[in-house]
Amino acid sequence: MKFEELDLIDPVLNALRDKQYTHPTPIQAKAIPIVLDRKDVLGCAQTGTGKTAAFAIPIIQLIHRIEGQKSGFPKMRALIVTPTRELAIQIDENIRDYSKYTKIKHAVIFGGVKQHKQVEQLRRGVHILVATPGRLLDLISQGYISLNDIKMFVLDEADRMLDMGFINDIKKLLKLLPAQRQSLFFSATMPDNIVQLSRQILDHPIKVEVAAVSSAAETIQQYLYYTNRTDKKSLLIHILKNPILDQVLVFSRTKHGADRIVRNLKKKNIQAAAIHGDKAQNQRQKALKSFKEGKIRVLVATDIAARGIDIDKLKYVINYDIPNVAETYVHRIGRSGRAGEEGIAIAICEPEENAHIRAIEKLIKQKIKVVNDNPFPQTEKPMTAAEKKEWNKEKQRRKQEFFANRKKARARR
Numbered sequence: 001m002k003f004e005e006l007d008l009i010d011p012v013l014n015a016l017r018d019k020q021y022t023h024p025t026p027i028q029a030k031a032i033p034i035v036l037d038r039k040d041v042l043g044c045a046q047t048g049t050g051k052t053a054a055f056a057i058p059i060i061q062l063i064h065r066i067e068g069q070k071s072g073f074p075k076m077r078a079l080i081v082t083p084t085r086e087l088a089i090q091i092d093e094n095i096r097d098y099s100k101y102t103k104i105k106h107a108v109i110f111g112g113v114k115q116h117k118q119v120e121q122l123r124r125g126v127h128i129l130v131a132t133p134g135r136l137l138d139l140i141s142q143g144y145i146s147l148n149d150i151k152m153f154v155l156d157e158a159d160r161m162l163d164m165g166f167i168n169d170i171k172k173l174l175k176l177l178p179a180q181r182q183s184l185f186f187s188a189t190m191p192d193n194i195v196q197l198s199r200q201i202l203d204h205p206i207k208v209e210v211a212a213v214s215s216a217a218e219t220i221q222q223y224l225y226y227t228n229r230t231d232k233k234s235l236l237i238h239i240l241k242n243p244i245l246d247q248v249l250v251f252s253r254t255k256h257g258a259d260r261i262v263r264n265l266k267k268k269n270i271q272a273a274a275i276h277g278d279k280a281q282n283q284r285q286k287a288l289k290s291f292k293e294g295k296i297r298v299l300v301a302t303d304i305a306a307r308g309i310d311i312d313k314l315k316y317v318i319n320y321d322i323p324n325v326a327e328t329y330v331h332r333i334g335r336s337g338r339a340g341e342e343g344i345a346i347a348i349c350e351p352e353e354n355a356h357i358r359a360i361e362k363l364i365k366q367k368i369k370v371v372n373d374n375p376f377p378q379t380e381k382p383m384t385a386a387e388k389k390e391w392n393k394e395k396q397r398r399k400q401e402f403f404a405n406r407k408k409a410r411a412r413r
Contacts, residue, residue, distance in 0.1 A: 006032050011101035012061055019097060025050035026210040032058050035184065040205040042198055043186040049210060049334075052094050055080070055154050055184045060095065062152070063127050064102045074105045074125035076145075078152040081131055081173065083161045085110035085281060086288070091156070092130045104128060111135040112281045119144050133161070133169035140176065147176050155201060158187035158194055165406060167197070174200060189327060220337035222345045224357065224368040226378035229350040233264045235376045236320060239346060240270055240298070245316050247291070250300045251332050252276075253321035254398050258300045261320060265298055272298035277405060303328060311335070318346045322353035326363040351378060 003016050003024055016022075024032065027045045034041050035058035045051055059078050067077060082088050092108035099106065106128040109118045115135070122129075122144055129145070139145045155161070161170065185198045185205070198205070227235045240248065252258035255276040265272040273287035273296050291299040292311055303323070317336045323329050329347075337343025347368065349357050361367055 001029050007036065008032075008057065009061055009064065011064065012057060012098060015098050015100050016057075018100070021053075025054075027051060027208060028054045028057070030208045030210065031055065031184075034206050034208065035059065035182075036061065038062075038182055040182060040202040041184045041186075042202055042205040042207045043184065044190050044207070044209040045186070045188065051156070051186050052091055053098070054208075055156075055186065056091065056095050057098055059128065059152055059154070060099045060102065060104060063104055064099075066151075067104070067127055074127050075149045076126055076129055076147070077149060078128040078154070079131065079147065079150050079177075080128065080154040080156060081133060081136065081161075081170075082156040083132065083164050083166060084157075085112060085132055086275075086284065087157060088130050088132050089285070095128055095130070099128075106130070109135045109139060110281075111138075115139065133166045133173065137169055137172060148178065150178055150181055152182045152184070153177055153201075154184045154186070156186050158185060158197060159189045159191070162193060162197070170197070171200075188331060219341060220333055220343040220345050222333065222347070222368045224347045224349060224370050225374050225376075226349050226354075226370065227374065227376045228378055229352070231376035232320065232348055232350060233261070235348055235374070236261070236318070237265070237268050237270075238375055239318065239348075240265075246297065247294065247311075247314060248298045248316040248318055249311075249314060249335055250298055250318045250320050251323075252300055252302055253323070254394075254401055255302055256397050256401070257321065257394075258302055261300045262298075265300075270298060271296040272300060274300045276302040277408070303332070313341050315342060316344050316346070318348065320348055322347060322349050322356040322360075324356050326356070326359045329360045330364065349378070 001024060002022055003013060006024065006029070008016075026049065027043060028050050031041055031043055031054040035055060041055075043051060043054065063077050067074065080091060082091060088108050088110045092106060095106045105124070105126045107118070107121045107126040108130040109115075109122070110132040111134045115138075118135070119139065122139070136145070140147070155170070161167075183201050183203065183205075185201055187194050187198075225235055225239075236250070239245070250261060252261055252274075255274075255278050258274040258276050262272045262274045273290060275284050275287050279287070287296070287299060290296045300320075314336050317333050319329065319332060323332065333343070333345035336345060347357070357368065
């Protein structure tokens with residue numbers, strides 16, 4: 001199927017041609033006609049399958065048909081709520097690209113920066129607003145935003161929204177939205193609490209589901225290195241000696257660990273930067289921009305920050321720390337191999353993470369190929385007292401970061 005077969009208007013098709021999009025992904029092919037038919041959608045698809053375009057493209061078309069030819073002050077017709085500022089910015093950039101041949105006005109608002117510029121843009125009027133929950137409710141309370149004219153509401157990355165503690169914000173928001181609206185609900189996973197939330201938002205939705213979270217994209221080749229905890233940084237340097245790995249996204253479990261990885265790489269003259277919640281917004285955007293433009297070779301990210309990373313043709317992902325939640329592994333490696341492109345995912349596993357690998361392989365129903373040509377092979381010897389002490393310190397740091405992040409999330413509400 002081609003995009004021309006989805007009953008899309010010429011301004012949208014021309015924008016898609018500019019981005020060299022010819023064939024919709026499965027979720028786009030399924031969701032776009034339903035949204036254009038003004039039906040509610042319950043969408044479940046893993047990261048990297050094209051969810052943003054699945055709702056952004058039809059929303060742009062619907063608003064263009066209703067508002068595109070009108071003059072005067074733009075009315076806010078669509079609200080898209082997403083958990084992180086990186087993801088909000090990414091969605092807004094996509095809307096900009098897809099709507100370039102229309103007169104649609106759009107804006108993005110998020111916390112962590114001064115509100116003045118965002119307020120000024122809102123005062124000029126927008127048709128589509130992309131927002132994170134905390135800043136959205138803040139500007140509503142200040143009287144800068146009214147949701148009375150909203151016709152379409154999108155809740156994106158709903159599972160991550162709940163993980164970050166935004167459930168009360170979402171409930172507040174639902175009370176402010178018009179009862180008569182079209183609602184689109186997208187999530188990578190569908191546990192019971194997500195299903196319950198969707199029932200509060202949607203009206204007789206049509207479910208769109210592709211590539212269950214338990215499956216990794218077939219275009220991603222997965223490799224596994226077994227090593228010791230003390231050898232991880234040396235093994236990462238060894239892997240990066242291969243010049244083919246020209247643009248690499250590395251996942252760290254903690255913010256402290258991400259910064260440490262960057263310091264180690266820079267000592268070996270490998271250009272790298274970290275992106276996580278403790279970085280200022282301008283630092284995060286600068287690092288991401290430099291990575292996209294090839295000015296730095298390695299971007300080290302934590303899971304929450306990585307949700308907003310959408311890089312065309314990113315091929316290489318390295319799990320420096322193996323996640324203790326198997327589904328997180330699938331989300332991480334899904335940053336590569338997007339939209340049918342090829343990807344390579346490398347996992348570096350220390351002895352304490354062996355059980356996590358077994359859980360991941362059980363979830364994805366396949367064995368990850370072990371790389372035997374490994375200069376730092378894993379041994380089964382127990383940790384020394386010093387290593388055990390350092391490991392306990394690291395666990396304590398992770399615990400402190402968890403509670404600090406939760407406290408920040410509550411403060412944003």
